[in-house]
Amino acid sequence: MSLTGEVFTTAPALPPAAGPAVRSLLRAGEILSSARGDDGPPVVIDRGPAREAARRELSKGMYHENDPSPVERALNAFWDWLDRLFGAASTAAPGGAVGLVVIIVAVIAVLAALWWRLGTPRRQPALSAALFDDRPRSAADHRAAAEAHAAQGHWNQALQERMRAIVRALEERALLDTRPGRTADEAAAEAGRTLPAHTDRLRAAAREFDDVTYGGRSASEQSYHRIAELDRDLERSRPHLASSAPSTDNNSRQGAAG
Numbered sequence: 001m002s003l004t005g006e007v008f009t010t011a012p013a014l015p016p017a018a019g020p021a022v023r024s025l026l027r028a029g030e031i032l033s034s035a036r037g038d039d040g041p042p043v044v045i046d047r048g049p050a051r052e053a054a055r056r057e058l059s060k061g062m063y064h065e066n067d068p069s070p071v072e073r074a075l076n077a078f079w080d081w082l083d084r085l086f087g088a089a090s091t092a093a094p095g096g097a098v099g100l101v102v103i104i105v106a107v108i109a110v111l112a113a114l115w116w117r118l119g120t121p122r123r124q125p126a127l128s129a130a131l132f133d134d135r136p137r138s139a140a141d142h143r144a145a146a147e148a149h150a151a152q153g154h155w156n157q158a159l160q161e162r163m164r165a166i167v168r169a170l171e172e173r174a175l176l177d178t179r180p181g182r183t184a185d186e187a188a189a190e191a192g193r194t195l196p197a198h199t200d201r202l203r204a205a206a207r208e209f210d211d212v213t214y215g216g217r218s219a220s221e222q223s224y225h226r227i228a229e230l231d232r233d234l235e236r237s238r239p240h241l242a243s244s245a246p247s248t249d250n251n252s253r254q255g256a257a258g
Helices: 020-034 047-058 070-092 096-118 139-151 155-172 184-194 196-213 221-236 244-257
Strands: none
Touching: 139 155, 139 221, 155 184, 155 196, 155 221, 184 196, 196 221
């Protein structure tokens, strides 16, 4: 019996390579044909029940052993979507597919240049952490560590150690009180009051320290040398004491009176 209501005759022999779907349809026809009996009249079945019988036969697991897995189906769908997207973009781009490739390469080159020039995007640190760790070291120790990092091209660590050397040297000269937990910004603000000629450079050094340590920026050789030069200039600088001006005025008045 065929699916269109015709009577099945003896099923023809199928080659071994016949598809499972074809085999299942013929098998369904054989089942319907056997239902009529050897000597009885042919069994006529409507198209709907025949379709349902075929569907039940095709739903058996033996016909789905080689079906792709869910992951494979998802990957195939993704690659089909990507192919359609690339095809649509190449149609819209001047020059077709070649023009699209040129545009993509140009965009990647621009992004790489910006990344190399600007580094990681600056992030404002939520809080400024302490400048020093729990191991107290002298300014000379921090300078030696900075130079060792600079010799290897580790500019982040070199800049950090040089900034620590600056603050430790000011503490050793009693221009800053030794205070655990001090931040780079606090040290720059306090040092700027006794060394006003270097206020702007101290603040800039503190910002660079914070950007490298907490903001994800990368230091450069030039930024390290700027802080190293500031360190050397501070060593040669003389502090501005608030009491020096009144004393000078008093000495001048006493000399004039004498």
